[in-house]
Amino acid sequence: MVNMDQIAGLAKQIKGSIRQSIGKATGNRLMQIRGMADKSAGQVQKACGDMKAMLKKAM
Template sequence: MNKDQVSGRAEEVKGKIKETVGKAVDNNRLKAEGKADQLTGKVKAGYGDAKEKVKDAIDKA
């Protein structure tokens, strides 16, 4: 697991927490920020996953 994967997954968790808190206190801005953080995290994690696949393919070659 590389740092992009870890960072992305952490960002997703942070976003989920923000979204949940936003729902609990009925704060639309906080909910939206949470969803945006989750999306950012998914993109980072996807990039890290792709890097890992390329690295694995190179190692196998």
């Protein structure tokens, strides 16, 4: 079962990857950095969602 944190985390990771790629292609270093930040935030949010799912399953 997937929860909203997992979905939102994956969406942020995808958004970050796209932003980072566009930044690389255009030479926009700031956009690359923001993309990396979005990817990291998405990974953290997805990990929180994974933890919630594990806790819910354990109960």
